[in-house]
Amino acid sequence: MRRVLALLVLGALSLFGFLHEPAASKLVAAPAPPLAYPDVQPVFAKRCAGCHDARIGNNPAAQAVFEMTSYPFATRRPATLLGDLRRGFETRTMLTPAEKALGLKWLAGGGLDADGKPPRWR
Numbered sequence: 001m002r003r004v005l006a007l008l009v010l011g012a013l014s015l016f017g018f019l020h021e022p023a024a025s026k027l028v029a030a031p032a033p034p035l036a037y038p039d040v041q042p043v044f045a046k047r048c049a050g051c052h053d054a055r056i057g058n059n060p061a062a063q064a065v066f067e068m069t070s071y072p073f074a075t076r077r078p079a080t081l082l083g084d085l086r087r088g089f090e091t092r093t094m095l096t097p098a099e100k101a102l103g104l105k106w107l108a109g110g111g112l113d114a115d116g117k118p119p120r121w122r
């Protein structure tokens with residue numbers, strides 16, 4: 001009988017410990033940090049730089065929309081660029097589904113820069 005009681009107490013204690021495990025509850029509750037430009041930079045480098053990066057080539061029409069030598073981009077349309085980029089990611093068939101999803105997730109989060117701040121276009 002004593003043994004059974006001891007086992008019951010031990011069981012209750014370990015259950016208590018399990019429920020109150022702080023590391024485990026943090027792991028479940030922590031929200032994913034929003035995406036920042038370095039997360040999507042490889043997609044821009046691979047899919048957009050050919051026309052939108054002045055270091056690679058001169059393309060005034062493309063680079064008036066955005067020029068990606070550094071982020072926040074240089075642009076002639078600061079008021080609408082985030083929305084224009086979203087449409088660009090939604091409609092461009094050259095993007096893989098994963099690239100599209102990554103870009104749209106970054107844009108939905110506000111197109112944050114490397115410091116996690118909203119872009120102030122150049």
Ligand code: HEC
Pocket residue numbers: 044047048049050051052059061062065084085086087088089092095
């Ligand atoms: C082959 C060259 C080329 C590539 C690659 C390219 N663009 Fe462009 N893009 C252009 C040109 C040129 C314009 C300007 C078109 C105009 O003025 O009508 C443009 C315009 C845009 C616009 C503005 C469209 C509008 O609504 O008026 C967006 C947004 C855009 N590009 C996004 C992108 C993104 C994002 C990528 C990479 C995923 C990309 N582009 C890759 C050439 C390119």
